[in-house]
Amino acid sequence: MSGTTLHSDVAAKELRRWLLALGMPMIAACAFTAAALAGLGAWLLAPAIVVGPGIGGIALIWLALSTDTNGATTVAAGELHASALVPAEPTA
Secondary structure, eight states: OOHHHHHHHHHHHHHHHHHHHHHHHHHHHHHHHHHIIIIIOGGGHHHHHIIIIIIHHHHHHHHHHHOOTTSOOOOOTTOOOGGGGSOSSOOO
16 A cells, blocks of 8 residues: 555544534534424524534534544655655755
8 A cells, every 4th residue: 555545544534533523513403493483483593603603613623633633644666755855954
């Protein structure tokens, strides 16, 4: 398996995780808001506020703390990593 395939697999898995964790509270908040605007009761705005910004905010913090975008730094043999092109310290 080449390094590019490994990185794209990790990126796709991470993207699905972010979309699921942030998409579900957004859809639930939209459903509660739509129900409230449809006339089912103004009390439905309370769960929309709790689910949307509340659970969505907690999910965003959890995702930001648990993400590992720099974890897969292994480079396959023969590949040149972009950080190899930048010197660590400027030479004068």
